[in-house]
Amino acid sequence: MSLSLTFLGTSASRPTVERGVSSIALTREGETMLFDCGEGTQRQMMRYGVGFTVGDVFFTHFHTDHYLGALGLLKTLALQGREEPLRLWGPRGAQALFKRAEGLGNEKLTYPLIITEVEPDTPILRKGYSIRPFAVEHRQGAAVGYALVEHERLGRFDPEHAKTLGIPEGPLWGKIHKGESVTLPDGRVIAPSALVGPTRPGRTVVLTGDTRPCAATIQASHQADLLVHEATFGDEEAPRAAETMHSTAREAGTVAQMAKVRTLVLTHFSARYSRDASDLGREAREAFTGELLLAKDGLTVDVPFRDAAGNTTAE
Ligand SMILES: [Zn+2]
Ligand SMILES: [Zn+2]
Numbered sequence: 063m064s065l066s067l068t069f070l071g072t073s074a075s076r077p078t079v080e081r082g083v084s085s086i087a088l089t090r091e092g093e094t095m096l097f098d099c100g101e102g103t104q105r106q107m108m109r110y111g112v113g114f115t116v117g118d119v120f121f122t123h124f125h126t127d128h129y130l131g132a133l134g135l136l137k138t139l140a141l142q143g144r145e146e147p148l149r150l151w152g153p154r155g156a157q158a159l160f161k162r163a164e165g166l167g168n169e170k171l172t173y174p175l176i177i178t179e180v181e182p183d184t185p186i187l188r189k190g191y192s193i194r195p196f197a198v199e200h201r202q203g204a205a206v207g208y209a210l211v212e213h214e215r216l217g218r219f220d221p222e223h224a225k226t227l228g229i230p231e232g233p234l235w236g237k238i239h240k241g242e243s244v245t246l247p248d249g250r251v252i253a254p255s256a257l258v259g260p261t262r263p264g265r266t267v268v269l270t271g272d273t274r275p276c277a278a279t280i281q282a283s284h285q286a287d288l289l290v291h292e293a294t295f296g297d298e299e300a301p302r303a304a305e306t307m308h309s310t311a312r313e314a315g316t317v318a319q320m321a322k323v324r325t326l327v328l329t330h331f332s333a334r335y336s337r338d339a340s341d342l343g344r345e346a347r348e349a350f351t352g353e354l355l356l357a358k359d360g361l362t363v364d365v366p367f368r369d370a371a372g373n374t375t376a377e
């Protein structure tokens with residue numbers, strides 16, 4: 063069951079020749095969702111092969127570099143004759159903003175728009191995973207990050223051993239796998255622990271949106287498989303990062319280190335780093351010992367399952 067992220071825009075505040083503004087497509091088991099939708103996102107989707115069968119768009123906050131692209135995307139989906147609802151999620155202000163956006167231009171949308179304002183720490187429950195918004199420190203009271211947290215998976219069932227024990231293949235196997243003890247026709251009782259291994263962790267992916275380094279991010283991304291953290295500035299602009307409620311690459315690295323995340327991806331670079339963000343990488347590297355990636359437009363990152371020892375597993 064694949065889980066991957068494609069970076070559609072990685073520039074802060076405004077697009078540059080090399081980079082569009084913020085948007086990330088997350089694809090999980092054939093389902094695609096967007097996190098932020100800056101200007102030009104729909105063109106980036108075409109360019110990098112992200113399908114328009116998006117079901118959800120999650121907004122971290124409403125600075126224009128994170129949402130202006132939604133207007134064009136909504137119209138394109140209507141031109142395509144979309145009928146399935148599109149769900150838009152965002153912090154306080156989402157309702158008012160998108161109600162207005164829906165009325166721009168005279169064409170009517172061909173599909174329902176479902177707008178929901180998220181509450182930090184109130185998870186959105188889905189089949190197999192949840193999306194947990196958490197409050198970040200960027201726009202007072204109205205900026206969130208999101209953690210996608212998969213449910214634990216059942217332990218591995220041992221079919222060979224089941225056969226050895228003389229348990230017929232069929233519904234009994236399913237019951238045992240789901241944790242029920244079963245009584246065989248000959249009276250033997252088989253406990254699930256005889257045939258099923260320990261439950262296996264799901265994957266966790268955390269996206270901060272724009273923020274100062276903060277405790278909420280460390281908490282949300284504790285031992286996460288992947289943390290996408292903004293890194294607008296380098297060390298030399300640390301005061302500016304604090305003033306504008308952004309992070310330096312080093313601060314992002316420190317957050318990732320404290321949270322013990324496996325992989326950190328830096329994004330949302332100030333225009334001066336657009337061509338070459340290697341300084342940011344070097345500064346983050348001094349704070350973070352895990353796997354470190356610098357996002358660029360079109361970068362796709364796969365997030366594999368891992369066993370308790372940290373080795374990748376097929377499922
Ligand atoms: Zn931004
Ligand atoms: Zn912002």
